[in-house]
Structures are given as C-alpha cells and as structure tokens.
Amino acid sequence: MNDEEELRPLQLREPRPALGERARLVGIVAWSSFLAASVGTTVCFGLVDPAAVQPEEAPSWWTSRLAVYSLGFFFFWAIGALAAALALLLAGAVRMQGQR
Amino acid sequence: MNERATAATAESLYLPRQKVYPREVSGRFATLRAVAAWVLLGLFYLVPWLQWNGRQAVLFDLPARKFYVFGLVLWPQDFIFLTALLTIAALSLFFFTALAGRLWCGYACPQTVWTEVFLWLERFAEGDRNERMKLDRSPWTAHKIARKSLKQALWIAFALWTGFTFVGYFSPLSELLHRALDFSLGPWETFWTFFYGFATYGNAGYLREQVCKYMCPYARFQSAMFDRDTLIITYDARRGEPRGARRRGIDPRREGLGDCIDCTWCVQVCPTGIDIRKGLQIECIACAACIDACDAVMDRMGYPRGLIRYTTQNSLDGRPTRILRPRVLVYGTLLVVLITAVVAGLAMRTPLALDVIRDRNALYRVLDDGRVENVYNVKILNKTERPQTYVISVSGSVPLELDPEPARFSVASGEVFPAVLRVRAPRWEMPPVSDIRFEAVSVDDPSLRASVTARFIAPNEGGGS
Numbered sequence: 001m002n003d004e005e006e007l008r009p010l011q012l013r014e015p016r017p018a019l020g021e022r023a024r025l026v027g028i029v030a031w032s033s034f035l036a037a038s039v040g041t042t043v044c045f046g047l048v049d050p051a052a053v054q055p056e057e058a059p060s061w062w063t064s065r066l067a068v069y070s071l072g073f074f075f076f077w078a079i080g081a082l083a084a085a086l087a088l089l090l091a092g093a094v095r096m097q098g099q100r
Numbered sequence: 101m102n103e104r105a106t107a108a109t110a111e112s113l114y115l116p117r118q119k120v121y122p123r124e125v126s127g128r129f130a131t132l133r134a135v136a137a138w139v140l141l142g143l144f145y146l147v148p149w150l151q152w153n154g155r156q157a158v159l160f161d162l163p164a165r166k167f168y169v170f171g172l173v174l175w176p177q178d179f180i181f182l183t184a185l186l187t188i189a190a191l192s193l194f195f196f197t198a199l200a201g202r203l204w205c206g207y208a209c210p211q212t213v214w215t216e217v218f219l220w221l222e223r224f225a226e227g228d229r230n231e232r233m234k235l236d237r238s239p240w241t242a243h244k245i246a247r248k249s250l251k252q253a254l255w256i257a258f259a260l261w262t263g264f265t266f267v268g269y270f271s272p273l274s275e276l277l278h279r280a281l282d283f284s285l286g287p288w289e290t291f292w293t294f295f296y297g298f299a300t301y302g303n304a305g306y307l308r309e310q311v312c313k314y315m316c317p318y319a320r321f322q323s324a325m326f327d328r329d330t331l332i333i334t335y336d337a338r339r340g341e342p343r344g345a346r347r348r349g350i351d352p353r354r355e356g357l358g359d360c361i362d363c364t365w366c367v368q369v370c371p372t373g374i375d376i377r378k379g380l381q382i383e384c385i386a387c388a389a390c391i392d393a394c395d396a397v398m399d400r401m402g403y404p405r406g407l408i409r410y411t412t413q414n415s416l417d418g419r420p421t422r423i424l425r426p427r428v429l430v431y432g433t434l435l436v437v438l439i440t441a442v443v444a445g446l447a448m449r450t451p452l453a454l455d456v457i458r459d460r461n462a463l464y465r466v467l468d469d470g471r472v473e474n475v476y477n478v479k480i481l482n483k484t485e486r487p488q489t490y491v492i493s494v495s496g497s498v499p500l501e502l503d504p505e506p507a508r509f510s511v512a513s514g515e516v517f518p519a520v521l522r523v524r525a526p527r528w529e530m531p532p533v534s535d536i537r538f539e540a541v542s543v544d545d546p547s548l549r550a551s552v553t554a555r556f557i558a559p560n561e562g563g564g565s
Contacts, residue, residue, distance in 0.1 A: 024314070031315050046179045049165060065163050066271075066288045 025088060033080030040076040045069055119236075120309055120373035122219065123229040123365070127392025136207040137216045145261075148268040153485070155272075162270045166514060172446065175483050175514070177453060184442045191438065195431040197322055199423070200331040205319070205385035211311050212385065214262070214304035215371065218255060225251035229368065255305050256297075263297030309372035312385050319382060328413040329422050333386050335366070335377040335408045336416065343377070348401060359403050366390035366408055376408055451483035452490070454540045454550040459520075463557045471501075471524045472558045478519045480540055482511040489543040492521065496536035496556065498529045508543075523556065530558035 050068035062068055150157035152170050159168045167174040167182075174181060196203050205212060226232045226247050238244055267289055268276055279285050285293070303311055312319055326332075340360035346352060352359065360377065367375045369389040374381050376390045394408040412421045459475035467473055482488050492507040494500050503522040511517040523536065536556045542548035 027314070035317070042182075045162075046176060046182065049176065051165075065165070066286070069162060070288050070291070 029081050029084040029088065033077055033082075033084045036080040036083075037073055037076035040080070041069065041073045044076070045072060120371065121229050121233055121368075122371045122389070123368040123393075124223060125369040125389045125392045125396075127395055129388035130392050133207055133212075133216065133387060133389075137213045140208060140210075140213050141217065145265050148265060148273040156274075158269065159272060160270050161272075164514075173451070173483065173485060175481070177481070177483075178449070181442060181446065184438060184445075188435065188438050188442065191431060191435045193318070194325055195428070195435055197325040198327070198330060198425075198427050198431055201326065201333070202322060202384070202386035205312065205322075206387040209385075211303060211316070212371075212387065214300055215308050217258065218304040218308075221254040221258065222251055225254060255301055259297040259301035259305075260293065261297075262300045263293040263295065266296040267293050309383070309385075312372060313383050319385075323382070325427070327425065327427065328417075328419075329425055331410050331412060332380055333376065333384065333388055333391060333408065333410055334380060334413075334416060335360075336406070336411075337377070337379075340377065340407050359398070359401075359407050361397065361401060363397055365393040365397055369393045450548065450550055452488075452540060452542065452548050452550045453479075453481040453483065454492075454538065454552050455479040455481070456538050456552050456554045458555060458557075464559065466527065466559060467524065470527050472527045472530055473522055473524045474556050476521045476523065476538075476554060478521050478538065480509055480511050480517045480519065482513055482515055482517070484548070485513050487512050488545075488548070490540045491543060492519075492538060492540045494521075494523055494536055494538050496525070497534060498525055500525050500536060500556075525556065525558070527558065530556065532558055532560040534558075 045068075050062065050065050050072075053062065061071065147158050148156060152168070155168065157168065157170050161168065165176050167178075193204055222232070226235055235244055235247060264276070264280065265273070270292075271289060276285070276289065279289075307315075339358060341358045342356065343360035343362040344355075344357045345362055346355060346357055366377065367373070367390075369392070370376070371387060371389065372383040372385060374383045376384065388410070390408050391410070395405040398405050398407055415421045455478070457477045457479075459477060462475070465473045465475075478492065480490055480492075482490075487510060489508060489510045492502070492509070494502050501524040503524065507519070507521060509517050509519055521538075534556050535553050537551055537553050539549060539551040
C-alpha cells in the first residue's frame with residue numbers, strides 16, 4: 001500500500017456462472033448424508049468387528065476389515081442420501097402448501 | 101423449452117456466485133493466522149511420521165482395530181473414551197464460541213487452513229489479486245496456460261500428499277509409502293488417498309468460502325451461542341459514518357465525514373466476500389483480515405486504529421462487557437468435569453479385561469464325592485503391547501477348588517483368550533446361590549490385575565437336614 005491510487009475502490013467482483021438450483025440440492029443431499037454416514041460408520045464398526053463374522057457365513061465381498069469398513073461407509077452414505085432426498089422432497093411439498 | 105424456463109427461474113432465485121479474489125493482507129492477525137496454519141498443518145503432516153516404541157506414535161489402526169496415541173493403546177472396548185473425546189471437542193467449540201466468537205472458523209478450521217495454503221500456492225503461481233483477475237479475463241495465451249498449469253500442478257501435488265497423509269493416520273505410513281513407491285497400494289488405500297485428495301483440492305481450491313456459507317452446519321447454529329458479550333469483529337459505524345473519499349490531511353469532521361474513507365480494502369481482503377460495514381453477517385468467519393487491512397489504512401491516514409476491531413455488542417453500545425456469564429460458566433464447568441473424568445478414566449484403566457459367564461448348559465453338577473461343580477466360560481483380554489501370562493484365582497465364603505489348578509494362561513498382545521474353568525465346593529456348605537470372585541493377575545507385573553464377580557449355584561437342600 002504505497003501509492004494514493006490503491007486507495008480508490010476497485011472492481012470488486014468478477015461474475016461467475018452460478019450453480020443451478022438442482023446442483024445445489026444434490027450438494028445438500030450428498031453433504032448432509034456424508035456427515036451422517038461418517039458418524040454411522042464410526043459407531044457401527046466401533047461396536048461390531050467385521051472379522052468376527054465366520055468366513056463361511058460371510059458374503060463374497062467380505063474380504064477384509066478395510067473393505068467392509070469402506071463398503072459400510074458407502075452403504076450408510078446411500079441410506080443417508082435417500083433420507084435427505086426424501087426430506088427435501090417432503091419439505092418442498094410443505095413449502096408449496098404454505099404458499100398456496 | 102420448458103427446461104429453459106425452469107433454469108431461468110432457478111437463476112433468479114439465487115444470486116449468481118461471484119468469484120472472490122481475496123487480496124493479500126499483512127498485519128497482526130494475518131501473522132497469527134499464518135502461524136496457526138503452519139502449526140496445525142505441520143502437526144498434520146509430521147505427526148504420522150513420529151515413532152514410539154518401534155511403531156507409529158499416532159495411528160488409528162483400523163485394519164487391526166487398535167488406536168495408538170503415543171504410550172496409550174485403545175481397543176474397541178475403550179470406545180467410550182473416543183465418545184468422550186468427541187464430546188469434549190464439541191463442548192470446547194461451544195465454550196470458545198460463547199467467549200470469543202468464531203475463533204475456530206478464522207484460525208483453526210481445516211477448511212480455512214487449507215484454503216489459506218491453496219491461496220498461497222495460487223498467489224505463487226498467478227500473482228497478486230490484480231494479476232489473478234487480469235489473468236482470468238485474458239484469453240488463453242501461452243503465458244496464461246503456463247501459469248494455470250503451474251497452479252494446478254502445485255494444487256494436485258499438495259492435495260495428493262494430503263490424502264496420502266490422511267490415509268497414513270489409519271494405516272502405517274512408512275509401509276504405505278514403500279507400497280506407494282512400488283505402485284502396490286491396496287485398492288481401498290488408493291481409493292481413500294484420491295478421495296481425500298480430491299476433497300481437499302475441491303474444497304480448498306474451488307469451493308472455498310461456499311463451504312462456510314452453504315455446507316457448514318456449525319455456521320448455521322453458532323449464532324445460538326452468541327450473546328451481547330461475545331467477541332465479534334465489527335465496524336464502528338458511529339465513528340466511520342458518513343464514509344467517503346477525501347484528500348489526506350484534511351479534517352474529516354469539518355467536511356462532515358466519518359473516519360471511513362471508503363477504500364473498500366476491508367471488502368477486498370475478505371475471503372467470504374462480504375462487506376463488514378453492513379454489520380454482523382452469518383458469512384463472516386472472523387478471520388480478522390479486514391481488521392488488518394483497515395488498521396493499515398488508518399495508519400496511513402493518521403487516524404487511530406480500530407475502526408474495524410474485535411469488540412462486543414455491549415461495548416459497542418457503551419455498556420460494560422461481562423466475561424463470566426451463565427453460559428460461559430456452564431460450558432466451562434461441563435468441560436472441566438468431562439476432561440477430569442477422561443483423564444481419571446485413562447489413568448485408572450487397566451490394560452487387562454476379564455469376563456466371566458456361567459456355562460448355560462447346566463446349573464450345577466453334583467460329583468460322586470458329594471461336591472458341587474459349576475462351569476464358567478472365562479475370557480481374558482490382554483490390552484498391553486506385550487504377551488502376558490495370567491494366573492486366575494477364585495475366592496468365596498468357603499474354600500473353593502479351581503480346575504485347572506494352577507489356572508495359568510498365556511495371552512498374546514491384543515488377544516482374547518477363552519478358557520473354561522470349573523469351580524468345586526463342598527455341597528453342604530454352599531447356600532443355593534452365592535457370589536464368588538475371580539481374579540486375574542499378571543505373573544510379570546502383579547499390579548496388572550482385574551477381578552469380576554460371578555454366581556455359584558448349588559442344590560437347594562439347605563444345611564443337609
């Protein structure tokens with residue numbers, strides 16, 4: 001900051017294409033279910049050890065703890081996303097009724 | 101056609117996002133933020149390399165279900181400590197928010213810290229704010245491609261290293277590095293490295309302030325912890341207004357002006373792109389960049405610093421600020437109680453667990469010589485890092501006989517050893533139901549002991565009458 005010129009206002013913002021509404025809703029669903037899945041995975045596998053399942057009883061993808069943890073995480077994520085998407089859908093219906 | 105109409109309404113519902121080009125700022129709080137970033141990221145990248153007793157010092161070994169934190173080894177049975185630590189983290193957040201506002205957001209949040217580093221890299225590759233804005237507007241010349249490629253290369257390398265370090269907290273890092281150099285990483289290790297790397301790249305490189313504005317749950321509920329005595333960053337409108345440009349050296353009061361010269365530096369440095377002069381806003385992450393910028397301008401104008409400053413609503417209104425208030429005391433007390441409980445729990449925790457369950461098949465058995473026998477399934481969990489030999493003894497109101505005798509069991513580190521123990525007692529001396537006590541003691545370290553109470557069942561004949 002060494003010359004008078006710099007104290008004048010500059011052009012503040014560059015406009016940028018915005019995310020559409022649908023992309024934002026997808027983002028909200030993905031992100032909130034991600035947070036829930038993190039909690040769910042931690043608690044679930046803190047209590048249950050995948051290696052405690054008898055090998056003959058385990059499904060074919062039950063190969064290692066890391067694999068079960070990871071797939072478990074995606075399972076929780078998918079379930080969470082389903083709940084979040086339904087919540088958004090139903091909340092949208094409530095809002096539309098409120099506007100009527 | 102229809103879709104285009106929908107798109108148009110969608111556009112009008114939201115203000116289009118405008119890219120924020122934060123201007124570089126220097127000053128007290130910028131230094132503090134840089135120090136915080138160095139310390140926190142330094143810890144993040146260095147801690148997994150520390151060694152302790154020939155193993156990684158901090159390792160959340162998910163494949164082996166063991167958490168190592170220096171000398172401490174936590175097992176799934178110690179899950180309660182993890183829960184308590186998370187609760188302490190949440191309470192600390194509440195406590196510091198009530199006291200000093202969004203300190204977490206401004207200085208310690210990974211989003212802020214990694215964004216700061218990505219900004220440094222961006223500045224290194226593309227230059228300062230004006231140069232970056234010019235570069236973005238310019239056509240794709242060789243110069244622009246070179247600058248942008250350099251930035252991407254730096255970002256991607258840094259993000260991948262971040263993802264790799266992250267995985268190193270869950271799987272031993274030096275082995276991981278060997279396997280990475282051999283290109284023999286497991287599929288999930290590879291996946292999580294790229295997943296976390298990509299998340300860092302996207303969040304710190306592109307989403308930036310949008311994470312704070314649209315994705316962060318804390319930003320939504322932090323205002324519930326605020327009151328009129330919470331430290332906030334605010335513009336002193338009474339001193340600043342009416343704002344306006346002026347020549348240097350004039351007396352603003354005579355011209356009917358406040359101290360704000362409307363240079364918009366506070367807006368230009370803001371990483372979330374807000375104007376602090378409009379008052380407290382949910383987007384403000386309290387990074388204090390605007391304070392540094394404004395102080396520098398005030399210095400140049402010869403005005404006192406602090407037109408934008410850390411203060412409280414009460415002090416802004418000319419009322420006294422109280423630091424000790426009910427909510428601060430409640431959060432503080434809960435925090436102290438919980439921390440004490442965790443420290444005490446960790447100090448008193450024995451790395452040996454004993455579990456005794458009565459055999460379900462028979463209540464009791466009367467032997468030929470008239471004694472009563474009960475059978476117990478015993479589980480011994482060795483939570484130390486060395487193999488141990490334990491001796492189990494049993495005691496009750498009458499002398500009891502244990503089978504096998506002596507009951508010595510060698511248990512490997514981290515193993516659960518299942519044993520079947522038979523306890524025999526003289527028939528006529530035992531009441532129908534009584535409590536007996538099992539105790540396990542380590543042979544090498546007699547202070548390593550655990551005991552548990554179990555039921556002993558005898559025929560209901562009462563005193564042999």
